[in-house]
Amino acid sequence: MKKAAVLGASGYTGRELQRLLARHDSLALHVFASAREGSPAEPPELESEPPVEALDWERVAQCDGVFLCTPHGTSAPLAQRCLELGKHVVDLSADFRFPDAAGYRAAYAHEHPCPALLPGAVYGLTERAREQLHGARLVANPGCYPTSILLPLQPLLEARLVDRERTIVCDSKSGVSGAGKTPSARTLFGNSHENFLAYGLGTHRHQPEIRLHAGTERLVFVPHLLPVFRGILSTIYLAPAAGVRAAALRDCLRESYTGERFVRVFERGLPELRGVQNTNECHIAVGECGELVVIVSVIDNLLKGASGQALQNMNLALGLPEAAGLA
Numbered sequence: 001m002k003k004a005a006v007l008g009a010s011g012y013t014g015r016e017l018q019r020l021l022a023r024h025d026s027l028a029l030h031v032f033a034s035a036r037e038g039s040p041a042e043p044p045e046l047e048s049e050p051p052v053e054a055l056d057w058e059r060v061a062q063c064d065g066v067f068l069c070t071p072h073g074t075s076a077p078l079a080q081r082c083l084e085l086g087k088h089v090v091d092l093s094a095d096f097r098f099p100d101a102a103g104y105r106a107a108y109a110h111e112h113p114c115p116a117l118l119p120g121a122v123y124g125l126t127e128r129a130r131e132q133l134h135g136a137r138l139v140a141n142p143g144c145y146p147t148s149i150l151l152p153l154q155p156l157l158e159a160r161l162v163d164r165e166r167t168i169v170c171d172s173k174s175g176v177s178g179a180g181k182t183p184s185a186r187t188l189f190g191n192s193h194e195n196f197l198a199y200g201l202g203t204h205r206h207q208p209e210i211r212l213h214a215g216t217e218r219l220v221f222v223p224h225l226l227p228v229f230r231g232i233l234s235t236i237y238l239a240p241a242a243g244v245r246a247a248a249l250r251d252c253l254r255e256s257y258t259g260e261r262f263v264r265v266f267e268r269g270l271p272e273l274r275g276v277q278n279t280n281e282c283h284i285a286v287g288e289c290g291e292l293v294v295i296v297s298v299i300d301n302l303l304k305g306a307s308g309q310a311l312q313n314m315n316l317a318l319g320l321p322e323a324a325g326l327a
């Protein structure tokens, strides 16, 4: 039995990992701790929640892998310390999603705390990076919106089935858990319930991440806030390459994801949030609308968009079965 630590345990993704690891038969939750130095152990607010321990580096040192469920800027120094201890690290924040400090600075408007680590990180879009993830020391878990968009988009761009001269439009909607546990005016029940809004138009930090990993600047991303707790639905509008029809794009995706446990490409019908909530799955459909191809992609932001994919990645990094704890 290998041992895992979850740092930043009190947040949404930390609690999700606790639930997943409880069902894992070869990776046990050994440390479930705050990521704040000197933070006292506090009783959980709900009796049903597991307690969060104070951070104890000696106990972290006993683990094989560490999940960092912390905000960007906070994760990188923690990752550095874990790597010095010889641990495998999966970081759920954006700290290692850009291969260079300039890209990170442009997106996050501050200097990267540990730029020397950037070239060694693997961008963990699991189905697309499996070879690099085996035994990986440092994994950058992709953002939730980027996961829902890049899973369908990367194979199509790679197969040259998309007209790169035309702009790809990614219209995404997320449940409020995507913003984490800290209350804000936007995510308060009174403001999100019975409401629906766009935000981050032209400024959202996931846009440069998606552009980078799609390999094109001709891509527009607009996020929206849904009045539900969990789930992302992305509608992607693109012009196919000359002479190519939607069926060819669908075939390409079906071929790319044949045999994949967590990615399903629909033959007909459209996916819904309900089909993926509380699962680690991504459901994709491809349709045609006039001259455009329209792709609908859904995931659970807390699972395939965060903790579920993080566990897939950690399993590969530690040499465990990829789907362990996720069935």
Ligand SMILES: NC(=O)c1ccc[n+]([C@@H]2O[C@H](COP(=O)([O-])OP(=O)(O)OC[C@H]3O[C@@H](n4cnc5c(N)ncnc54)[C@H](OP(=O)(O)O)[C@@H]3O)[C@@H](O)[C@H]2O)c1
Binding pocket: 007, 008, 009, 010, 011, 012, 013, 014, 034, 035, 036, 068, 069, 070, 071, 072, 074, 092, 093, 094, 142, 143, 144, 177, 178, 179, 180, 181, 182, 301, 302, 305, 306
């Ligand atoms: N929510 C999602 O759907 C989602 C999806 C993909 C990626 N992510 C990323 O995953 C990470 C965690 O997300 P989350 O939704 O779980 O966030 P969250 O609910 O806000 O929890 C954040 C965690 O980080 C800790 N933390 C906050 N500031 C800290 C600091 N300065 N020093 C040390 N610890 C600090 C918090 O501890 P305290 O309780 O002590 O404040 C809490 O345990 C973030 O980087 C987020 O961007 C989230």
